[in-house]
Amino acid sequence: MFLKYILLPVLASLLASTSAAATGNSSYIRQLVQRADDSKLWQHREWLNLGHYRQSKIFTSSYSSAVDDKRFFYSGNGETSPRAELNATLAALFSEQPTGNEHALCRSPARYDWLKQHLQIDATRLPKPVCSDYIEWRSHIHAESVTLVFPTYQLNSPSSMFGHTLLRLDPADDENWSDWLSYAVNFGANISKDDNSLFYAWKGLTGGYPGQFIVMPYYEKIKEYNRIEKRDIWEYRLNLQPAEVELLVTHLWELKDINFAYYFFTENCSYRLLELIEVARPGIELTDEFVITAIPADTIRSVEDAGLVESTSFRPSQETVTKQMIADLPEDDYTLLEAFLEQPLDSQTAEFLSLDEARQQALLATSYKMLRLRQNRKPRDPETASKSHQLLEQLSHYPQAPDPVITPPVRPETGHLSKQLTLGALERDGHGYSELGMRMSYHDLEDNEAGYMRGAQINIIGMVLRRRNSTGTVFLQSANFADVFSLTPRSRFFTPISWRVRGGVERVYSDDKDRLVGHVSGGGGYAWPLLEDGTVYSLLTGRLEANSTFTHKLEPALGAAAGGLYHSTIGTGRTEINAEKFTGGEYRINFSLTQNLLLSRNNALQIKFKREWHNNKDFNEVGLSYNFFF
């Protein structure tokens, strides 16, 4: 009985698919396949883009798709064979099964459009499934133009330091619209909630997570970046034409719920978005140069170089806005602002009432902003909620509040490029050396600050080779895995922590000579502004070092560091003194002075003086290097 019920519908559907109408089509499909094969349609750039195929650089006849999901392909070996996939797609388009939303015509509108155009498919022979899901989705997506969105760095979250990119689909200019309501297209990992945080990070870096495209209202992204993560957002409106946008949107639908492998450094958000743009405008090549890393700012550059950017706009974060509002207040009002923040709200004080209306309004507005900023990332707290409400209520009695005027910073893509090459000459303890350094990314505190966040150092993967001039021996001076320094000055209203962490191998003077040691070093402390363009800082530091001369192979050290940074038009100068002592008794004290001299956007000279004090020896190091970014 049971079998009969199951078998009958299956048999019925098999019979249906071999009915007369379908057999009529099968010769037509063969004809189409023949035509496609003859013209080598599957080798077409556009077809390869639609399937996210990459041609192997070595075996040029070998292809593989970045899509990591069987559901995307109609052919069993579609992942590696664009040709088989094309043929299977043709068959699926004409198949009567499955019906409705699962039919190839509903699932793959972009592929269909493309094949139809290139093979002159007779649409009257196709089945007519009702694509209700697709139709409903399209009714939500108003897309006439595309904007590339770049939420910039956020230093206090190391992994987002390079920024992120996403796309926004906007309707026609004349539509009554607000870009808050536009849809954002985001590529990100699909995460299981059970994973713990360290595991996340590791999997994120190594490709352990599947990535997916997600479409959501843009206000969610504004909230996420502008408000919660305090990141400024740059928006680059692209000059994609409506037809190109249409192609992008139809292809996006094909990627719904489809998994890609996600790699933090390479096949990340930025990379996948570039692929989407390549689909929209066939013929442009955006992804080829990102074999090793796809840093969001670089992808913006590549989009700009391809002539795709029409206009740019800046959406400051809540923190940027609040800081500007505080800066706009007369300093006399800071005490009142503090009182509003720290004490129960009382706006009926004589002091407050004596201010003119504009100042009262600015104080209320700034207090509110500040209060919300402090409440960020925290659960609802009835007291703050009540105070926030009171502030808004009082603010509402004033006329429309003016927006603070925020001058957008230098656009990130106009900053120096991401990779760096260094050539240097130095004298250390009386010996001459020459030096060759290479860094994959990204920015040193001393480097040209235009387009970068002041006080943010992010260096991932760098190596320095040195040659001792007298003997001609070449040796590894250092290899860094990561070197991050977040220097955020404190002020009356903002009290961030500054910190740094780096790890790798480096050559340091120890016992009797320079030795290669492995280490993880870090520190935390405070920084304060000094004049307009300076910062001073002091940190408590720690270091764990693997050193063959130590009694224990791995020894910790404790220390302190203090320094200053000064930005000027000729380049950034930096000085630091740091001292540390290991548990085994070895101590190191370094004092350094560095001055960067800007030659152009991507070229700089750097002069460095350093003095080192050790248990048995003190000496100097003086050097000059040339830094080139590419």
Place this chain on the structure above:
Amino acid sequence: MFNGILNSEDHFDAAIASIGDLNNSHTVDLAIGAPLDDNGGLDKGAVWILFLDEPDTRTECERDALLRFLRIGNCSNQHPASHPSLRAKKSRLLTCFYRYMLRARYTLASYTSWRDKMKKCMTGIILLGISSTAFAEAPGGPNCGWGNMLFDGTSGLGNHMLASTTNGTSGNATFGMTSGTNGCSTNGTLTYGGREIVMSPIMDEFSEDVARGHGDAMDAVAVMIGIEPQDRPAFAQTMHENFAVIFPSEEVTAGEAMTAMHGIMQNDELLVKYTV
């Protein structure tokens, strides 16, 4: 005049009726039922009579609460049952009766002009005694994401480290599709004359814009409601002037705010056309 205690368990406003001009003040007065009022004994119930012509005997706050109440409730061309959250109005009214909220804008003059307007609306008896359970499944019910309070926290957004290495989401994967029935979707959408209004997720931003008188969130809400570009400034200004009506307390929910906005627009010559 107003002596007695009301609390939220009294079911104040279970029914409201215009009872004509009781005290010859040329203004209708109101009877408001509170079936579980405790003043005459536990859950004995009471009818409160509100004389609309004696502003001096009521605090400004009471007048104001009443004003909101009637704007939302009575002067509506919709059946009361279509109002998503009557309970909200009740709590708002109570809040205002019991809390000092100085609102300089509602001077006696504007109160009087409002009263004149209201006279036209108050023909006959309007019953608002809808049991709150009737709204459980209605658009804007608690399952529709309307429950979002003002200044809800942002900490529930998942592990930050994770979110930033992967730029991922850990919620239900979405593709910009709304789903659900009864005009409400899983992401806190409600419908307004067939349009989708997403208020909950941007309520903090919107309330700030209303207080400031303009802003992106204000524009977004205006677009969702369908306000034409040329009417957006007027919409913003009207919302700005009525901040305390839309957001009477920090406990207000998105649904309540929306209902209040609807009431305000219905009483606005320019905006009434958007109240479908």
